Amino acid sequence: MQQIIFAIVTFAAFGFAAKQFLKIRRNILLGKDKDISDNAGERWKNVLLIAFGQKKMFKRWIPAVLHLFIYVAFLFTQIELIEILVDGFFGTHRFFAEPLGALYTVAISSIELLSVGAFFATLIFLIRRNLLAIPRFQMDEMTGFPKFDGNMILVLEIILLIGVFSMNGADKVLQSMGAEHYHMTGNFAVSSWLGPALFGGMSESALIGVERFGWWLHIMTVFAFLNYLPISKHLHIMLAFPNTYFAKLQPKGEMENMPEIMNEVKSMMGLIETDPDAPMDDLPEFGSNDVMSLDWKNVLGAYTCTECGRCTSVCPANITGKKLSPRKVMMDVRDRATEIGKKLDSGDMQWVKEELKAEATTLTKENFDDGKSLFDYISNEELHACTTCNACVEACPVLINPLGIILKMRRYEILTLSAGPGDWVPMFTSIENSGSVWQLPDARDKWAEEATSKN
Amino acid sequence: MSKEYKIPTMAEMAAAEKTPEVLFWVGCAGSFDSRAQKVSVAFTKILNEAGVEFAILGKEESCTGDPARRAGNEFVFQMVALQNIETLNLYKVNKIVATCPHCFNVLKNEYPALGGNYEVMHHTQFLQSLINEGRIKLKDGGAFDGKKITYHDSCYLGRANGVYEVPRSVLQNLDNELVEMQRTKTNGLCCGAGGAQMFKENEPGKKRINTERTEEALETGAEIIAVNCPFCLTMMSDGVKAKEKQESVMVYDLAELILGKM
Numbered sequence: 001m002q003q004i005i006f007a008i009v010t011f012a013a014f015g016f017a018a019k020q021f022l023k024i025r026r027n028i029l030l031g032k033d034k035d036i037s038d039n040a041g042e043r044w045k046n047v048l049l050i051a052f053g054q055k056k057m058f059k060r061w062i063p064a065v066l067h068l069f070i071y072v073a074f075l076f077t078q079i080e081l082i083e084i085l086v087d088g089f090f091g092t093h094r095f096f097a098e099p100l101g102a103l104y105t106v107a108i109s110s111i112e113l114l115s116v117g118a119f120f121a122t123l124i125f126l127i128r129r130n131l132l133a134i135p136r137f138q139m140d141e142m143t144g145f146p147k148f149d150g151n152m153i154l155v156l157e158i159i160l161l162i163g164v165f166s167m168n169g170a171d172k173v174l175q176s177m178g179a180e181h182y183h184m185t186g187n188f189a190v191s192s193w194l195g196p197a198l199f200g201g202m203s204e205s206a207l208i209g210v211e212r213f214g215w216w217l218h219i220m221t222v223f224a225f226l227n228y229l230p231i232s233k234h235l236h237i238m239l240a241f242p243n244t245y246f247a248k249l250q251p252k253g254e255m256e257n258m259p260e261i262m263n264e265v266k267s268m269m270g271l272i273e274t275d276p277d278a279p280m281d282d283l284p285e286f287g288s289n290d291v292m293s294l295d296w297k298n299v300l301g302a303y304t305c306t307e308c309g310r311c312t313s314v315c316p317a318n319i320t321g322k323k324l325s326p327r328k329v330m331m332d333v334r335d336r337a338t339e340i341g342k343k344l345d346s347g348d349m350q351w352v353k354e355e356l357k358a359e360a361t362t363l364t365k366e367n368f369d370d371g372k373s374l375f376d377y378i379s380n381e382e383l384h385a386c387t388t389c390n391a392c393v394e395a396c397p398v399l400i401n402p403l404g405i406i407l408k409m410r411r412y413e414i415l416t417l418s419a420g421p422g423d424w425v426p427m428f429t430s431i432e433n434s435g436s437v438w439q440l441p442d443a444r445d446k447w448a449e450e451a452t453s454k455n
Numbered sequence: 456m457s458k459e460y461k462i463p464t465m466a467e468m469a470a471a472e473k474t475p476e477v478l479f480w481v482g483c484a485g486s487f488d489s490r491a492q493k494v495s496v497a498f499t500k501i502l503n504e505a506g507v508e509f510a511i512l513g514k515e516e517s518c519t520g521d522p523a524r525r526a527g528n529e530f531v532f533q534m535v536a537l538q539n540i541e542t543l544n545l546y547k548v549n550k551i552v553a554t555c556p557h558c559f560n561v562l563k564n565e566y567p568a569l570g571g572n573y574e575v576m577h578h579t580q581f582l583q584s585l586i587n588e589g590r591i592k593l594k595d596g597g598a599f600d601g602k603k604i605t606y607h608d609s610c611y612l613g614r615a616n617g618v619y620e621v622p623r624s625v626l627q628n629l630d631n632e633l634v635e636m637q638r639t640k641t642n643g644l645c646c647g648a649g650g651a652q653m654f655k656e657n658e659p660g661k662k663r664i665n666t667e668r669t670e671e672a673l674e675t676g677a678e679i680i681a682v683n684c685p686f687c688l689t690m691m692s693d694g695v696k697a698k699e700k701q702e703s704v705m706v707y708d709l710a711e712l713i714l715g716k717m
Contacts, residue, residue, distance in 0.1 A: 059642075253615025254564035258529045262569060265533040271541075287527065316645040316668075321661025385658040388525050388650030389610040394641050410527030423655035424526050431531050435517030435538075437483040437654065444481075445513035447492040448462040451499070 006088035006219075013223035020230035024303060027341040030365050031296035036246045043245045046399065051244040056397040060310070066124055069117035070157065074237070076111045080164070084219050094171075097185045105186030112168065112190035115161050122157045129154075136309030141328040146233065146307055153234050160221045166214030169195030170207045179204055182211075236306035240398040243304040246297050247399035252390045255407060261286065261415075287411025289373045291337045292365055294408060301400040302333035311392035311402055317385040324385035326392035326402035332377035333405060343370055374409065383409050384421055458506070462499050464513035465546045475510040477581070478548045480562060482555040483518050484685030490692065491554075491685035498554055498578055498710040504717060505590040509552075515542050519561040526651035533569070536561070540571035550574045552581045554710065556611035556684045557649070563616070577612055579622040579683050579709050586628055586713075593628055597716035600630045604712075605677035607636070607668070607691060608643035609684035622683050625709055629716055634675045644668050646694075648686035669694025673704065680706045 049055045054071065057064040079096070086095045097104045129137050129150055136142075137150070168191035174182040176196075199210055229235055267274040288294045311326035312318050318325050343351050344363060352360045353369040360367050383406055392402045414420045430439040443449075468475050479499065484491040502509045517539050520532035543551075551573050553559040563575035576584075585591045606626060612618045619640045626633055638644045647657075647664030657663060669691055672680045680695070682688050691706045 251560075251564050251616050253560040253611055255524055257565070257568040258533075261529045262533050262537070265530065265537055269534075269537060271537065286529065314642065314644075316647060316664045317658070317660070319644075320647075320664050320667050322658045323660075324658075381658050384655070385660075386650050387610070387645045387647060387652050387664065389645035390614040391610075391642075391645065394614050407525065407527070410525075411529060412527075414527035415529060420527060421655045424528075424651060427526070427651070427654040428523055428528050428531050431518045431520065431523050431535055435535060436487060437518050437522055438487055440487050442487065443514055444486045444516055445462075445464065445511065447481075447486060447495055448499070448511060448513070451492075451496045452460055452462055 003089065003091045009220075009223065010085070010088065013226060017223075017226045017230070020227065023341055023345070024230055024235070026344075027291075027337040028296050028299045028303060030291045030337055030340060031294045031299040032292070034295040034297055036297065039249055042249055043247075046244045046247060047241055050397070050399060051240045054397070056399075059395070059397075063125075063128075063308075066121035069114060069121040073111065073114035073118035076107075076114055077164075079107055080111055081219075081222060084215065088219065093181050094183070094185060097183065102186065105188065108168070108185070109187075109189035112164075112188055115164055116190055118157065119161050122154050122161075126151065126154050136313040139309065139312065139325060139327075141325060141331055142307070142309070146331070149232050149234075150307065152228070153232065156221055156225050156228070160218060160225075163214045163216075163218030163221055165191060165194060166210050167218055168214070170199050170211035170214060172196070173199050173202070174204065174207050174211060177204060177207075179208070233305065233307045236304050236398060239300065239304035243300055244399045246300065248401060248404075252393055256404070258286065258411075260284075285412070286415035287413070288405070288408035289375060289412045289416070291333065291340055291374065292368070293412070294333065294405060298401075298405050298408070299333060299337050301402075301405075302330050302337060304398055305330040305334065305400055306398075307331065308397070310395040310397065311400075314391040314395045316387055316389055316391065322381075322385040323379065324382045326406075329378055329382070329402045329405055330400060332374065336372075336374055336377050339372075340365070340368065340370070344368065378409065380413065380419075383413065386410075458503050460500060460503050463510045464515075465510045465548075466513065466515065468510045469546060473508070474547070476508045477550045477552050477576075478543075478546075479509050479511050480519075480551050480553040480555075480558050481511055481516060482553060482558045482685065484689075485554050486516070488685060488689065490688055494554055494685060494688070494708040494710055497708070497714045501582070501585070501591065501710060501714055501717065505585050507585070507590070512542060512546075519558045521557040521561045522651040522654055524561070524565075525649070526654075536566060536569055536571075540566055540569055543571055543573065548573055550576070552576045552578055554578045554685065554708070556609045556615070557686070560611045560615050577616075577618065577621075577683065579612070579625055580618065582709065582713055583621050583625050586625065591713065591717065593713075593716045595630075597630070599679060599707075599712055599715050602631055602678040603634055603676060604629070604631045604679045604681050605634050605636055605672050605675045606639075606681045607646065607672060607687055608640060609682065609687050610643070610645050610649050612683055613643050614641060622681075622709055625713065626681060629712060631679070634677055636671045636675055638671065644671065646682075646684075646687040646690035648690050653686050653689075663694075663697075665690035665694040666697060669698060673698060673700060678704055679712070680704065681709055681712060682706060683709055 054068060057067055083096045087093055128134050168188055171182060172188060172191050172195035175184050199207055266272045291299055307327060309327050315324060315326055347363050349363060351363055351370045352367050356367045386406045388403060390403060427437050430436055481495050485495040517535045520535040524532035551562055553562060556577055559575060559577045604626060606623060608619060645664060646668055680691050682691055688706055688708060695701050695704050695706060
């Protein structure tokens with residue numbers, strides 16, 4: 001009976017999660033195509049050092065060590081999780097214990113020790129978030145769901161640990177009583193004493209109840225977590241790996257070229273031949289105003305962001321009270337991508353571009369237009385406050401690049417909307433007309449003439 | 456100063472059928488900003504003294520396009536950039552040194568995609584190589600000796616290009632105590648000028664970025680704030696003035712500090 005229920009619940013949990021993960025994938029691919037297939041060696045090195053190795057986390061020691069406990073415990077717990085799945089499907093009990101022998105005891109003991117570390121780390125994280133009021137967790141964008149989300153993950157983590165220790169603790173007591181099916185597994189580092197301390201003296205049936213409760217609580221929390229992930233900032237546990245793999249390898253200062261504009265200017269300057277009969281785009285759009293005009297890598301970054309706020313806490317604009325917060329930029333891109341995804345799922349033809357309504361039969365990302373854009377989420381004031389200093393890019397532990405998005409939106413504002421800060425206009429005109437950022441009557445080499453004539 | 460002080464142009468060099476060792480990219484600030492002009496003068500004096508055959512483009516140099524590109528105006532960027540590349544390629548320039556890290560970054564990282572491939576150095580890197588090769592002789596006793604120096608990382612030399620140690624090792628050659636600010640190297644705080652902020656009013660906020668950074672520099676007790684960028688120079692100088700510390704704290708480019716020791 002338990003096996004049948006388990007199989008149904010497991011397939012339902014995985015099935016539902018898979019459906020949601022496919023939607024996340026679809027949302028990421030709302031972004032434009034971009035080929036990132038170069039330098040595989042260097043990219044794997046980034047994955048190893050930065051995602052697996054957490055190298056950049058260690059720019060701040062306290063959260064890095066706490067996070068490391070939870071992270072390593074999470075990795076090791078997979079062994080126990082696989083065992084639960086095997087046991088669940090086949091009705092076995094601690095399937096790995098016999099084939100692994102002493103190694104099993106070591107493995108479970110390691111998981112237990114790491115779990116104790118993770119338990120305290122989780123408590124400290126809850127305290128940091130809610131009682132210590134660490135500034136980066138208290139900003140405007142961290143109210144409402146993001147605040148709930150941050151705490152929810154931590155609470156789930158604690159529930160999971162309660163499951164682990166009820167299951168192992170009761171098991172140890174049952175083993176010592178010689179209960180049927182509860183074969184000896186050797187001493188576990190924590191539950192060998194925690195079990196008797198908590199559950200010693202209970203009847204066999206009560207203990208079996210506790211053990212089954214812990215077992216089911218563990219796996220159900222995992223399933224809940226799996227299905228919560230797609231709507232949570234916690235997706236970083238998966239997406240940190242592809243995001244570091246696909247991260248920019250060029251120097252941070254290098255901005256992406258725009259070949260379409262380069263070629264147009266080259267042809268204007270007579271540097272390249274252009275086909276005069278080539279069809280012209282009647283309304284070319286440059287830069288990005290929405291998820292569809294970012295590239296998929298930008299959107300991947302948005303779904304990878306775990307809202308830790310290290311970027312915002314080092315942003316010079318944010319530090320000095322400007323509206324810009326790089327974290328909010330990432331959250332906005334994700335929220336917008338999710339909004340578009342939901343509208344696409346609805347298939348509602350009201351979201352088809354006005355001029356295509358007559359011919360369109362289905363709603364697609366190509367004909368989508370809900371009258372909104374990323375500019376409804378990210379204001380010009382935020383974009384204009386950026387000094388392009390790359391502090392946010394440097395700070396991100398998983399190599400997200402908020403600056404790339406800010407610059408693309410600035411391009412849209414200037415090139416497509418012909419808008420932007422009025423102060424910039426004289427600078428543009430001056431560069432265009434006199435080749436200098438300031439319009440000045442002097443010759444560019446006057447300083448040199450004056451300096452050498454003084455000698 | 457013994458040698459004759461000259462600042463030849465590439466056109467003059469080409470007329471004399473000479474190829475200079477390096478092209479000095481002066482930049483808009485170095486050409487027109489009265490404070491940054493002094494850095495251009497100091498750097499060219501060092502080059503003269505070290506016997507480096509160099510030239511400038513003079514009237515043929517244009518803005519690299521950095522602020523236009525970062526503001527979002529790719530058209531204006533491409534126009535000046537392609538024009539500069541035409542000029543540089545015409546003179547068959549191989550090696551460029553820039554006193555402005557914004558120019559340095561664009562020339563080094565962004566011109567290749569447009570067809571301009573050069574070996575590009577920032578002047579702090581060039582100074583370091585001149586010192587290493589023994590082409591710059593530093594004397595005992597200098598105008599700034601004994602003064603405490605703090606070094607401000609510019610974003611475009613630092614994070615943008617990962618150059619943190621070279622300018623510091625240049626400063627090690629001076630007889631000065633070097634003190635670090637709280638936020639330094641990869642964590643260095645911007646002066647507030649980059650991303651075309653130099654050319655617009657601040658967005659509404661509580662404080663100017665250069666004030667925040669200057670306060671941090673002043674906390675070190677340094678008498679000299681050393682910078683490597685003409686825009687940081689302006690921003691930090693303004694910050695020092697706003698704090699009414701201009702009598703006791705000076706802001707200098709690294710080239711000026713080295714020249715003071717020659």
